Amino acid sequence: MADDTPGRDRLRELLDAVLDEDNRTLSDMAGDAYASPWYFSRQITRGAGESPVALRRRVLLERAAWQLRAGASVTDTAFAAGYESVEGFARAFARAYGRSPGAVDGDTAGGAEVDARPRTRDEHWLPAPNGIHFHPPVSLWVAEEAGRGTPDEVTALMVHHDVEDTRALIETAKALPGAEYHRARLPGWSVLPWDGAEESVAALLDRLVWSKEVWLASVEGGAHPARGADDPVSLLARHDAVAPRWLVAVRDIARRGAWGDRLVDALCEPPETFVIGSVVAHVLTFSAHRRLLVRHLLRDAGLSVDTGDPIDWLTRSPR
Structure with missing residues (x-):
């Protein structure tokens, strides 16, 4: 000890x-x-x-x-x-x-x-002096002390841009023939070692959606999700199912100032502790990287695609 x-x-x-x-x-x-x-x-x-x-x-x-x-x-x-x-x-x-x-x-x-x-998600929590609570299905949530961690408008902007930009890229990828969509344009490429190869437009777009499906399940306390198909139509359906829930989850974290809360994930072997703010940062970091790679591969396939700049997105988005 x-x-x-x-x-x-x-x-x-x-x-x-x-x-x-x-x-x-x-x-x-x-x-x-x-x-x-x-x-x-x-x-x-x-x-x-x-x-x-x-x-x-x-x-x-x-x-x-x-x-x-x-x-x-x-x-x-x-x-x-x-x-x-x-x-x-x-x-x-x-x-x-x-x-x-x-x-x-x-x-x-x-x-x-x-x-x-x-x-509600945390209505089963009882008063505790240490912030340690049960989080389904077999994890623990460790709430940060009140007053530490504040809502961040820039983070909210980045999260919203991420989900809308991912959807736009999936829509653009519909124009690719099946063989070109699955073609390994980055042989042997892997963004994260544990995620496996991401050599094609299909693989990168699938991982963009899958990462939110998996992390949202942990944050919501849901079961490990089943992985759906990676064709553009199926990916759009998966994205449209997970994106609004992901936005709600991040808004709830910001509303409660819970960026410093910790999730003890007993599904990992061995169990791991994740700071909630770092989970959101992780998703945003590698999502941005993958979206830029998708743009590179779409251009390589002969499609016209924008830069993905949040400045341009915000300018043309009614808010």
Whole structure:
């Protein structure tokens, strides 16, 4: 716990020990961190302002609220949260949320169902001293301190330009015959090592849309998306589905001043922590690069295309 080795994701390691599915007691957590229960509890409480047992209980209740919203049964949710009985879970849930976790016989007059399911993305969050919250499907959201991070009009402009420019490029690419659209004009080219080859107009445009689909799923707490076809018509449909949601997500981050919030993505192996502002910056950076490459390849294919300058876009856009 006291190792200060540079580059370690200490937040992830702390949460790994506290929230591991197999660590149901303080002794289990401490053993995973190679520390005594007393020392482990002291370190976590000092750093997070919450005891490890309380942190685990709260985050699992937040997960339970989300699972109920997704349609899970009260019984399955109770045992998944580590409770030995549905009754014990119902009492803990009611204390935390002020309502029943579902339809329970005799819980309301006339047997009416009490709907405990949250209605918004973060409505399942409970008050916390450290900003650490459950984020679906198996991740954690670490909210930045209030007042740090402010809305940025330039960022909003760049995000809006990115989605509109990407759509315009897909429309332009419709003029290419299929063979030219998929032709490898940049043999062996890869923008990011883990994304694979992006040698054609088709591959670059597909990656422009796919990057938003994947990152939006993480931000929204959705399942990993299925990848659609890369022909221009299919890409337009995919783009038109993801673009407005991406714009809403970024506006919501700006409205809440949540640029410094962190997302602990347990789907990665090993789990990784991402600062939300850096996710938006990542998408914008590599989207701009790919859009310029697409322009180069479209010109190489004999099509006329503009420069993609945001100044020109803003000038001709009614705002």
